[in-house]
Amino acid sequence: MSHHDQPGERLPERRYDVVIAGGGTAGVVAALAAARQGARIAVIEVKGYLGGLAVEGGTGLHSFYNLWKAFPGVEKRQVVRGIPQEIIDRLLLVGGTTGHVEMIEGYDYDSVCTAIDTEIYKRVAFEMLEEAGVDICVNTMLTGALVTGSAVEGVTTASHTGAELFRAKAFVDCTGYGDLCAYAGAEFTEPNDYPVANSIGIGGVSVEGYYEFLKAHDAIAELARGPRSGKPDQIVRLRGELDKLPPGFRDEARAIGMATTTTTVHDDYLMFIKLNYKMPVSPTNRDAAAKAEAELRRRQARAIELFRRYVPGCERAFIARSSPSLCIRRGRLIACDYDITLDDVLEGRHFPDDIMVYGFHDSAPRLQIKEGRTYGIPYRALRVSGLDNLLAAGMLITSDHDAHMSTRNTVACMGQGQAAGTAAALCAARDCSTRDLPYDTLRQALEAGGVYFES
Template sequence: MKMISYNKEVKLRKEVDVIVCGGGPAGIGAAIASARQGMDVALIESRPFLGGNITASYVESCNYFLWQGPFELTGIYKELEEEYRREFGNSDDIRTDFSPHRFSSEYLKIFLDKKIEEEGIWLRLHTRVVDVIRDNKAVKGVIINSKSGFEAILGKVVIDCTGDGDVAAEAGVPFEQGRESDGLTQPGTVNFRVAGIDTERVKKILDEKGIDYFYDIYNQKVAEGIIDMGYKRKNFPMGRLTAGGQISYINFCNVYKIDPTDADDLSRAEQLARKRVLKFFTFLKEYLPGFEKAELASIAPTIGFRDSRRIKGEYRLTAEDIDKERIFEDTIAIYPRFYDMLSPTGTWDDLVYIVDLDKEYGIPYRCLLPVGIEQLLVAGRCISTDHLAESSIRAISACMATGQAAGTAAAIAISENTSVKNINVRKLQQALREAGVRL
């Protein structure tokens, strides 16, 4: 591709201690953790609301796999979920066959606005981080772009919680993407919401026959040749069912072989996914009992991705580490062994779904430390792992846990006037324990 260069002076908008890029689960954990350690924090989010995939892609049922297991969530995730529950209860959901770890994406937006304000965090929505300011090997700040134009924010530590590792990639840190054999990621998914459901009827079916009843109808119609989505998927998880006749999301419409970091691919994927939403919605309306009067209430604001860049860090967590239940000296989060890898090709051949809640592994701090650069941390689904291990650490509460660790580490480094790579990890672990994290 032909390249051109340009030079620009930008306004200095703010100087803070910690800059958190991205306000999804990881960014929320990072920003709150840093603020609670007395740091002046700027949180930059490209969308008009916080929550990442939960709110932008209707991924409302966080950690569904933990539902019936003994694993206990701790730290900021646990606290936020409990606080949310006290305020919004079951989010109008009347399902009894569904994970308790669920939110309404709409109530959550409001909840997170309030939370971030209470924690004294400076929040900029509608603003994309587009570049980093470097002084030799150390990151000194970021360049942001919004309706206000290009601006700079300076900080002592930058935490990349963009999901896609945008900031680390922009800073020139090497990364991997997709599976090791061919670079393919899991599919992108566009969730959609339906209204006009016969709530009583659908609830009765869910209570008495379970959600498999609906899946069986779909699989039967596939076998009869009545519907062909162009890819193989047996189930279509459904979100909250409300007395008002809404199903808050249906997770089924996938697009394959998309590069989540390529805007041309993304444009094509959104358009193709919307066609699939219409096709699948029309099928549901025609064939599922209780859906006869359904209407397509909304399509999620954006296609959601489960994986993209994985930033090269001081340590690369592998599936073998998870299988062998390795706990590292610099463990900053404990998680149960679980993999949820949707087929990158839309076939039955390459999906992995294992939930083994009796086994636990540690996520090392070194996975949050990108190689070859100072004062930059990564958290969330873009930390340093292999492809299969990413399908475990991408769970929402795990992303918030790595965010909490990164935010705490940044504060320790700043307080002790040292680099994030040189902090005393025992101190970090102690601070996390004091904040309620089980290690």
């Protein structure tokens, strides 16, 4: 490859206590948590809105609860509270979520369904960050890091304003891709162990029609009822057993990597239908990602055809929304001071430096956390190895694929965000490294922020 040398540039500078890179699932919560510690915060987000994959890829927020329904006699516990729950409370006020409704079928996978209206979520996220006094730098891409020794001094960005430098005392990488960590020289790998996706919201459909279609083939694997379009006790979640569906539907769904799971908070709308595609290389490869984007658009069109042809009431189905860019389950895996193992997850282990507890596994019922228990995520698992003022939160931690199938879910990422944002702000206030922050201080602040612990 040929190269072009960029002459030295003078960049305008902004100064903060904490910079949160990525205003997605974890980043929104991290920014709120940091701001509530009284810190001056900027959140840098490449898209024009906040919320990340929570509003782009998944069907519901997994999970605020332990898996109590799968284990008779086990107590029902809301195990993630704090700021993630505050977001749900705000959404409830404006009809933006079902709240936590109990699963009727498929409760050995998750005991509750928390479905959201993605567009209301984006608006509520803006409102909450504005109220907290966060500088919301959307349409701004983080492009590099300025590092001295083992300290990140600042990050460079690109926007229509031009290039800028954001200086801060502490940083949290919530980019999912791990861009900040990579630019700062952190150790990382790129496992490429998942398919990428571009999930679509489908309009012009009948939710009841989809239900009847699955029922007619005795194929209902998941079902939840809750509020929808202002009416109680409506279908809000469905999953079909693909094997039982007509061969024409089944084989084409398999060919395009289409999942049959969907949730909704509106009549006539399915949010989302996931289309998957396994890239030959990591999604950080721009040229390969471009091919995946194009292929997924073709798969979306084929998915719409399937609904039109096979599902009664969906003859006029259309794509009502799609993701502006690939939905990834993992980009870079960042080396942190502790790597959560599958045993930690399944055995329900807790640590002396827990920052949250969590009770959901995306491979359930094949892999379940023992007896409906929770495991703890230790503070060490968020501390980026080799750097003194950089934390990571979200899908970019946890190397073991099957352990990651738990820690990468939205509500786990949100909880990590609260811890990382709180810790970063406390470090900035004390002028200390992430490793010198006393755990008791962090724990006290998290408890004051409503975080639930089991040890």
